[in-house]
Amino acid sequence: MRTNPKPLSKRLNFFVISFFVFFLSSQAYAFNPIGFYEGLMGNSGVALTEPTAASYYNPSLLILKPTSSVSLGGNTFSNFKSNVDGVEWSSAQLSPSYLSSVQAFDVFVHEFFLSQMYFLDTQVTTQSNGGTFDYDIRTQGYYVGYSFAFKGFPMGFQFVLRVSDQKTIGFYSNETPQTVIKSDIRGSNRKADLMLGLGAHHQFGDYTFGYRYLSRGARVYSHTDGKTTSAVFNLAGNTYSKIESDFKLDSEPLAGQIVVIGHSFKAGSHEYLTDTQMEEDGSLTNSFTWTQTFGYRLNFDKQNQFLCGIAHQIGSEIKYFGQSAYYSAGYSWLTRANRSAVGLYYTSQNLDNDMRVYGVTFSSEFTY
Numbered sequence: 001m002r003t004n005p006k007p008l009s010k011r012l013n014f015f016v017i018s019f020f021v022f023f024l025s026s027q028a029y030a031f032n033p034i035g036f037y038e039g040l041m042g043n044s045g046v047a048l049t050e051p052t053a054a055s056y057y058n059p060s061l062l063i064l065k066p067t068s069s070v071s072l073g074g075n076t077f078s079n080f081k082s083n084v085d086g087v088e089w090s091s092a093q094l095s096p097s098y099l100s101s102v103q104a105f106d107v108f109v110h111e112f113f114l115s116q117m118y119f120l121d122t123q124v125t126t127q128s129n130g131g132t133f134d135y136d137i138r139t140q141g142y143y144v145g146y147s148f149a150f151k152g153f154p155m156g157f158q159f160v161l162r163v164s165d166q167k168t169i170g171f172y173s174n175e176t177p178q179t180v181i182k183s184d185i186r187g188s189n190r191k192a193d194l195m196l197g198l199g200a201h202h203q204f205g206d207y208t209f210g211y212r213y214l215s216r217g218a219r220v221y222s223h224t225d226g227k228t229t230s231a232v233f234n235l236a237g238n239t240y241s242k243i244e245s246d247f248k249l250d251s252e253p254l255a256g257q258i259v260v261i262g263h264s265f266k267a268g269s270h271e272y273l274t275d276t277q278m279e280e281d282g283s284l285t286n287s288f289t290w291t292q293t294f295g296y297r298l299n300f301d302k303q304n305q306f307l308c309g310i311a312h313q314i315g316s317e318i319k320y321f322g323q324s325a326y327y328s329a330g331y332s333w334l335t336r337a338n339r340s341a342v343g344l345y346y347t348s349q350n351l352d353n354d355m356r357v358y359g360v361t362f363s364s365e366f367t368y
Contacts, residue, residue, distance in 0.1 A: 032078070032097035033328055034115050036071075036341035036363030039097070040330035041295025042309025044273040046262025047201055047210035052339075052365055053098050055113040057275075058199035058212045058262070059147035059156030062102065062109040071100045071365040078359030080120050089137075091122035097361070110148035117141045118357075131174030131181065139166040147197075158197040162217055162255045165190045172230075180233040187226035187247070193217025193255040206266035216284065217255030224248060256280025259288075271297040273309075290314045303334040307343070317351060324349045330361070340364045 033039025035053025045057035052071060054061040080091040100113040119140040126133050141164045149156035170185035195217045201210035226247040233240055262275040273295035278288040295309035306329075313324035330343020340363065347357040 032095075032116060032118060033343065033345050033361050034098050034117075036098075036330075036332065036339075036343075036361070036365070037297070037307060038295075039345070039361065039363075040307040040309065040328045040332070040341060040343040041273055041297060042293040042311045042326060042328055044262065044275045044293040044295035044309055044311075046199070046212055046260050046275045047208040047264035048262075048273060049203070049208055049264060049266075049271075052363075053100070053113075053115065054102075054156070055100065055111050055145065055147040055158060056098065056115045056143065057260075058201060058210050059111075059158045059197065060149050060154055060199040060201050060210070062104075062111055062147060062149040062156050063151045063154070065102050065104050065109055067367045068104045069100075069102045069365055069367040071098060071102075072096060072363065078357055080122070080355075080357045082353060082355040089122055089124060091120045093119060093121055095119045098363075107151050108148065109151065110146065112146055114142060114144045117143070130176075131172055133170060133172050135168060135170040135185075137166075137168045140164070154202060155198060155200045158199075160195045160197055160214065161192050161220070162195055163190075163192045178234065178236050180235065181230065183228060183230040185226075185228045189224045190221065191219065191223075192221040194220050195255060208264040210262045210264075212258070212260045212262075214258040216257045216280070219254055253282030254284060256282065256284055256288075269299040271299070273297075305332040306330075307332060307341075322348055324351060337367045338364060339367075 034043055034056050035045055035051070037050060037052045038045030038048060038057055039053070045051060045053060048057070048061065049064060051057065051061040051064060054065070078093065078095075080089070082089045096116065098113070098115045100111050102109065102111045121138045124133070124135040124137065143160050143162055145158055145160035147156055147158035166189045168185070168187045172181070172183035172185065174181040195214050197212065197214040199210065199212035201208055227244065228247065229242070229244050231240070231242050257280045258277065260275055260277045262273065265272045273293075275293040277291045277293070279291070281287050281289060291311055291313050293309060293311040296307070298306040300306070308329035310328075311326040312321070318324060326345065326347045328343055328345040330341055332339060332341035343361050345359060345361060347355070349355040
């Protein structure tokens with residue numbers, strides 16, 4: 001009996017597409033702590049008076065950097081678990097979440113930076129359609145860009161590339177007394193959007209008010225492709241057939257605009273922060289996702305600090321506290337010209353699919 005592999009190829013392609021669609025819809029959510037102050041305070045930082053990731057939160061805060069610095073923000077070991085269409089996924093890796101170089105001059109400060117929202121590299125084995133699937137899937141999303149600000153002027157400006165990259169290599173095997181089926185599945189999806197941003201902050205004693213705007217993206221690069229190659233050996237009839245099929249993902253929407261408003265309150269050795277972030281969804285119809293963050297910092301002295309915070313999504317789709325939230329806590333200390341931090345973080349997201357991310361983060365900033 002001759003077997004037609006076309007229906008099989010469609011099922012294999014659907015599995016890969018389902019995974020990509022899940023992560024493309026989740027990529028706006030920062031899985032990692034970004035900035036070793038901000039990241040340990042629930043990713044709050046639009047009005048932070050001692051920024052360690054100004055380009056990600058508010059480029060105007062660059063004028064508060066008194067000296068030049070190099071940051072390796074968040075050498076992060078994380079563990080990721082999720083359930084997509086009934087298939088369990090898990091990943092564990094060591095990866096940076098914020099890299100930057102700040103140059104501070106008499107009247108001008110600028111920064112080159114890379115901030116990574118998520119990075120996952122996972123292998124999956126599952127049984128379906130009478131055979132075995134083996135997938136190696138890698139996905140990441142990050143910002144890379146340039147920011148600058150002028151001292152004495154409470155605004156900052158930036159050029160940002162928002163990049164997402166997903167790749168998969170998969171194999172399917174099914175053997176029966178009559179037929180042997182071997183399939184190779186390969187897919188990739190990459191895009192880069194150019195966005196323009198500006199931010200500002202105003203200090204009134206122990207209170208700081210900050211805000212940031214990031215424009216809609218302009219597509220500067222896009223590439224998507226997928227191919228399934230299936231070979232069928234009919235042992236009874238001693239015949240062989242091969243079929244190749246291409247699959248394409250739908251064109252990805254442009255990155256939506258982002259508006260963030262933040263507040264900082266100081267009371268002695270205590271500092272409280274809260275950010276309200278509104279991010280436009282892929283429909284680009286002025287429909288926004290609302291995330292609220294809260295951060296706290298305790299300064300024991302000039303060298304030692306305790307930090308903690310939470311970020312929570314708010315909207316009609318959220319039915320209970322913790323359904324889509326990020327938690328973090330950590331400790332920071334200063335040694336001569338080097339400030340370091342260590343902390344724990346946890347992300348829980350249970351909307352269309354269940355997802356958990358938790359890990360330990362280490363960060364360091366050297367000033368000169």
